[in-house]
Amino acid sequence: MPNFPKTARLSRPEDYRRVFDAPALKVSSAAFIVLALHTKMNGSRIGVIIAKKHVKKATRRNRLKRLVREQFRNNRLTQNFDLVVLARPAADDMDNAEVMRDLTQLWADLRRKACA
């Protein structure tokens, strides 16, 4: 069952720093950039960063975070990763359907690169 407990989230600053310093994989689209790092933990973890500079309204930032987590929850990767998803300014203008389409494409890229 796809669920999303607290253990599947990046919480500490050093978790983020580790991914930023040495990302094993990097995929991007118009709306997002995804950094990934292999982890020894059982289960992937995700952290979403949406800059106020790129997305001005708090409601929009919340919506994007929820959509990214939804994608993560429903589409588990076969290998365990620590993921960091960054939003780009283009994400502000997309509706729900467009964002989900964009994320689906990103996940496909991620799987292909992970296997390579």
Place this chain on the structure above:
RNA sequence: CGAGUUGGUCAGGCGAUCGCUGUCGCACGGCGGCAGAGGAAAGUCCGGGCUCCAACGGGUCAGAGCGCCAGGUAACGCCUGGGGGGCGUAAGUCCACGGAAAGUGCAGCAGAAAGGAAACCGCCUGUUCGCAGGUAAGGGUGAAAAGGUGCGGUAAGAGCGCACCGCACGAUUGGUAACAAUCGUGGCGAUGGCAAACCCCGCUCGGAGCAAGACCAAAUAGGGAUCCGAUGCCGUGACCCUCGGCGGAUUCGGGUAGGUCGCUUCAGGCGAACGGUGACGUUCGUCGCAGAUGAAUGAUCGUCCACGACAGAACCCGGCUUAUCGACCGACUCAUUCU
């Protein structure tokens, strides 16, 4: 029915599946029940609660804010009612609405003259035809020109006289008051405007903020408490006084990463009765209504309709301001038609 003013309420609904946070129950590493953003959660502009402080101690000065009157409130710069003035036919609406006879300052152009200012064209009288005197009705300038209108009066004029209006002063009456009305007096060369110009008067104001602060605690060290004490220095506007610290002695632990608490039950919501024009108050009944911490309330599908705006809690309340697709309810005004 049309045009408009004003007060208030709501903020897509229902169902299914998969998730998130809190909480309760259990045959508990799972399952089930219940609850889960806003009217502005926003701007952080005011007022509080709460917490800490070597200076929340006293005085003087400085600084900031407020400013018709009465009431409401925990408090306010908020709200209600009233007064005055502006706008509107009206319902209504807007106003930083104390003082300009304490002092200082400011006002371009035009104009003869602009601040306790006076004669350019006029008008009248006299005339030696150069001008002298009287005058402030008319013209002209200006945002503003020495109370206004009318009648009388005069050489021409003028509060010179009178009536009404305005103004100033006084009295009376009504009102808790702001203020209003009436009467009298004064002929008005008294007191022009600006105080979101300085200023004067009255009232209010300590500072920081939940990353406040309290507790448990790896690391690493400058520490903490109590007592004694001369001078000097320091103490978040300045100065003075009071007081505290820097020194010595005695004594013991200390508090960053991380975690826990603070953290949601209150100036609380809803209903009724009573008091009040109203803001609101009193009493009774009833309900339990988010507490996250890289930060929870979402996604997808179906369905209905007027196709859904602005927008996301971060310690909590009371206001103000700004953003907002629409829908509904109440009160009132104007105009037209009908009875």
